[in-house]
Amino acid sequence: MSDVMFVALAVVSTASALLLVTRRNPLYAALCMMVLFGTTALLFLKLSAPFLAAMQVLVYGGAVLMLFLFTIMLLNLHPEELGSEKGLTFKLSAGILSAVLAIFLIYAVKFSRDMTGGSFPELPAGSAAFGSAESVGEGIFDAFVLPFELVSVLIVAAVAGAIVLTKKKL
Amino acid sequence: MEHLIAEMKPLSPVLIVFTGALAALLAGVFSKKENSYALPYIGITTVAFAFVALLNYWGRGMIWLLQGAIRIDSFGLYISAIILIACLITFLASIGYAKRLGFEHGEYISLLLFASGGMMLLAMSADLVTLFLSLEIMSISIYALAGMARHRQKCNEAALKYFILGAFSTAFLLFGIALIYGATASTKIHAIAQVQGLKPLLVAGLGMLIVGFGFKVGAAPFHVWVPDAYEGAPATVTGFMAVAVKAAGFAALLRVILIAFPGTWAEYWWPVFWAVALLTMFLGNIIAVFQKNVKRMLAYSGIAHTGYILIGLVSLGIAGSEPYIPGMKALMNPIAGGMLFYLLAYTFMTLGAFAVISLAARDEDDLETLDDFSGLSQRKPVVALAMAVFLISMAGVPPFGGFIAKFYVFKGAIDVQGMLLASGVKEYHALALAILGIITSMFSVYYYLRVVWFMYFREPLEDRPSVAPSWGLHFVIFASSVAIVVLGILPSGFFSVASRGAEALVR
Amino acid sequence: MGAEQLFPTLVLVGLVVATATALIVISSLFGPARRKSREKFDTYECGVQLLDSARRRFSVKFYLTALIFLLFDIEAVFLIPWAVIYRKLGVLGLFETFFFIAVLGIGLLYIYRRGALEWD
Numbered sequence: 001m002s003d004v005m006f007v008a009l010a011v012v013s014t015a016s017a018l019l020l021v022t023r024r025n026p027l028y029a030a031l032c033m034m035v036l037f038g039t040t041a042l043l044f045l046k047l048s049a050p051f052l053a054a055m056q057v058l059v060y061g062g063a064v065l066m067l068f069l070f071t072i073m074l075l076n077l078h079p080e081e082l083g084s085e086k087g088l089t090f091k092l093s094a095g096i097l098s099a100v101l102a103i104f105l106i107y108a109v110k111f112s113r114d115m116t117g118g119s120f121p122e123l124p125a126g127s128a129a130f131g132s133a134e135s136v137g138e139g140i141f142d143a144f145v146l147p148f149e150l151v152s153v154l155i156v157a158a159v160a161g162a163i164v165l166t167k168k169k170l
Numbered sequence: 171m172e173h174l175i176a177e178m179k180p181l182s183p184v185l186i187v188f189t190g191a192l193a194a195l196l197a198g199v200f201s202k203k204e205n206s207y208a209l210p211y212i213g214i215t216t217v218a219f220a221f222v223a224l225l226n227y228w229g230r231g232m233i234w235l236l237q238g239a240i241r242i243d244s245f246g247l248y249i250s251a252i253i254l255i256a257c258l259i260t261f262l263a264s265i266g267y268a269k270r271l272g273f274e275h276g277e278y279i280s281l282l283l284f285a286s287g288g289m290m291l292l293a294m295s296a297d298l299v300t301l302f303l304s305l306e307i308m309s310i311s312i313y314a315l316a317g318m319a320r321h322r323q324k325c326n327e328a329a330l331k332y333f334i335l336g337a338f339s340t341a342f343l344l345f346g347i348a349l350i351y352g353a354t355a356s357t358k359i360h361a362i363a364q365v366q367g368l369k370p371l372l373v374a375g376l377g378m379l380i381v382g383f384g385f386k387v388g389a390a391p392f393h394v395w396v397p398d399a400y401e402g403a404p405a406t407v408t409g410f411m412a413v414a415v416k417a418a419g420f421a422a423l424l425r426v427i428l429i430a431f432p433g434t435w436a437e438y439w440w441p442v443f444w445a446v447a448l449l450t451m452f453l454g455n456i457i458a459v460f461q462k463n464v465k466r467m468l469a470y471s472g473i474a475h476t477g478y479i480l481i482g483l484v485s486l487g488i489a490g491s492e493p494y495i496p497g498m499k500a501l502m503n504p505i506a507g508g509m510l511f512y513l514l515a516y517t518f519m520t521l522g523a524f525a526v527i528s529l530a531a532r533d534e535d536d537l538e539t540l541d542d543f544s545g546l547s548q549r550k551p552v553v554a555l556a557m558a559v560f561l562i563s564m565a566g567v568p569p570f571g572g573f574i575a576k577f578y579v580f581k582g583a584i585d586v587q588g589m590l591l592a593s594g595v596k597e598y599h600a601l602a603l604a605i606l607g608i609i610t611s612m613f614s615v616y617y618y619l620r621v622v623w624f625m626y627f628r629e630p631l632e633d634r635p636s637v638a639p640s641w642g643l644h645f646v647i648f649a650s651s652v653a654i655v656v657l658g659i660l661p662s663g664f665f666s667v668a669s670r671g672a673e674a675l676v677r
Numbered sequence: 678m679g680a681e682q683l684f685p686t687l688v689l690v691g692l693v694v695a696t697a698t699a700l701i702v703i704s705s706l707f708g709p710a711r712r713k714s715r716e717k718f719d720t721y722e723c724g725v726q727l728l729d730s731a732r733r734r735f736s737v738k739f740y741l742t743a744l745i746f747l748l749f750d751i752e753a754v755f756l757i758p759w760a761v762i763y764r765k766l767g768v769l770g771l772f773e774t775f776f777f778i779a780v781l782g783i784g785l786l787y788i789y790r791r792g793a794l795e796w797d
Contacts, residue, residue: 059747059751066746067740070735074737074739075734133762134762137762148773149780155751159784162748163791163793166737166740166741166744167741168738168797169792
């Protein structure tokens with residue numbers, strides 16, 4: 001049951017990611033992205049990280065995707081404006097490079113497992129509540145308090161940057 | 171809570187910088203437009219306070235903060251000092267320049283400070299999560315800064331290209347961090363070093379990190395963004411980008427590579443850096459020869475300088491992978507010190523050169539093409555002399571700081587080679603790199619001196635109306651050229667400071 | 678969180694899908710017969726005539742608004758874990774969150790004064 005679900009999610013998310021990068025119409029690409037975000041959220045849920053799954057839907061499925069759509073509408077490229085299609089050499093080399101990277105990573109994961117006798121290092125909080133909002137909060141407000149505060153600084157810097165680049169009257 | 175406040179105290183230089191950034195942001199929107207000339211002074215004051223706070227912690231040994239998220243040590247403080255100097259010089263050079271290009275507002279000052287604070291944290295991070303967030307604070311601020319002159323098309327192009335490629339490289343870095351966490355169950359740089367045995371996943375993570383950092387420091391083959399971003403961005407921002415981003419990127423790279431992957435791990439990474447350094451030096455120097463635009467030429471020369479600094483890392487790797495050779499360990503600190511000295515010398519010559527470029531050639535464009543430089547010695551003799559000092563120093567000609575910096579780096583590689591040969595190891599990688607470095611350095615003399623030749627032996631093309639530079643710009647050009655001369659004539663004091671900075675990485 | 682705990686969620690998802698499918702099927706079975714005509718394909722079948730194509734270039738102001746929303750959305754994300762365990766964290770957690778929000782408050786003040794929330 002669990003494996004069937006994982007395989008189904010993995011196939012759908014990989015397929016939607018592939019479709020995402022191969023669509024010429026940016027709106028279709030955004031649609032594929034939505035599917036990708038949804039399946040990724042479900043994968044997080046399966047990996048017992050419900051908080052991350054909820055955030056994936058809220059932030060990526062909601063806000064980030066909306067930002068993408070606004071950008072697409074801002075550019076609003078007509079098919080004739082999309083430019084000529086990339087040549088076969090480009091596509092082929094991109095495909096080969098991605099395949100090499102994928103094989104390398106699969107090999108790395110597989111080989112690491114063999115070396116350590118089938119077990120990856122135990123994660124710090126291996127309990128059932130590992131990915132819950134509580135345990136994330138315990139991490140944020142204790143060991144990772146500095147990164148947490150840095151997020152606020154990052155957001156303010158990003159706001160200033162966005163306004164200075166896009167606001168008409170300054 | 172008290173202990174948290176107490177723990178934050180050694181972090182005060184960074185906190186001061188971030189507070190200054192917020193203050194500049196608010197001052198920009200709450201003050202009247204005619205008072206905006208005062209905004210750079212907020213930045214200057216902030217940097218001065220931060221520098222004093224920084225000096226306070228120099229020589230106090232290592233301070234671990236916040237459960238190992240931050241390690242304040244001589245290395246982090248040294249790099250932070252370089253970043254603050256670069257930030258200060260940028261503020262001074264911006265007086266007048268920012269007004270002319272229409273970005274004399276709080277955001278400009280604020281983003282420069284945000285970027286500096288992020289860079290300082292990057293140099294002090296002992297945890298990959300903190301490292302990633304500080305890298306993002308730096309990068310996002312710099313993306314926006316690169317597009318500061320909004321009405322210039324080239325500037326928008328620079329910002330967009332830098333942003334897209336930068337985001338792509340950050341993804342690699344983040345993927346690398348995730349893989350390393352997957353292999354070691356820790357994001358602490360020091361804990362990663364404790365993992366025993368060969369871990370392909372860890373090697374994969376290391377590879378991704380090298381891609382990510384290679385992009386930030388502008389090493390080939392991850393350098394393609396550099397020429398466009400440097401050419402399009404306003405000259406003051408370009409100077410800051412060239413110097414501070416490179417220093418911070420190298421700081422993070424050195425800390426992660428040398429602390430998380432020390433000793434015999436070096437066998438995995440030094441061949442990679444060997445190839446990268448070689449490619450970087452050759453590509454940078456050879457393409458720079460063909461540039462007609464001085465800003466673009468300096469971008470390629472910046473790539474070449476990255477290559478020279480990487481020679482130091484390769485020497486460290488070769489030395490670290492042969493720990494049984496007696497005397498090899500003793501070589502490592504001077505090599506790392508040489509790299510840090512190089513970063514300091516590079517700071518002054520690059521910022522000085524970009525300050526000269528920010529003098530207007532025509533109405534508001536930067537002093538860019540070679541033709542703009544023709545006859546500069548007649549129009550502005552002092553500025554031309556300073557530019558000649560910066561360029562000759564970059565070419566590595568004595569008696570300037572750039573020569574000494576290159577000397578230390580090449581000497582490190584040759585020392586390692588000598589030690590290898592003395593113990594019977596017949597491999598010539600270090601020597602080859604040093605010799606090829608010297609050869610490519612000779613190419614560079616041509617394109618640096620070409621600008622000098624244009625300045626001194628060409629008649630000015632026409633009477634170009636030039637804007638009177640501000641006192642800040644004059645001061646920057648003067649101070650940088652003095653610093654370059656002092657670094658060249660009396661390097662030993664600075665070198666010993668740099669070596670102390672390197673002590674935190676390699677003893 | 679195991680698969681058993683996800684069961685109610687799965688039931689909910691199943692119910693939603695079933696309801697939506699049932700509504701479409703029922704209306705196509707019992708509704709009036711469809712005739713394909715030009716009006717059927719109009720955006721507003723019995724409303725005003727369209728003035729222009731909807732595919733026009735949008736103003737960059739939408740983008741700025743969306744970006745500001747995204748950034749404060751991320752702020753909300755970080756407050757959820759705090760809200761879940763704020764009793765346990767006590768004063769220290771309150772202090773940390775206050776600092777976080779204070780920095781963002783300055784950001785918001787800046788946005789407001791800059792006029793980025795206005796449609797100029």
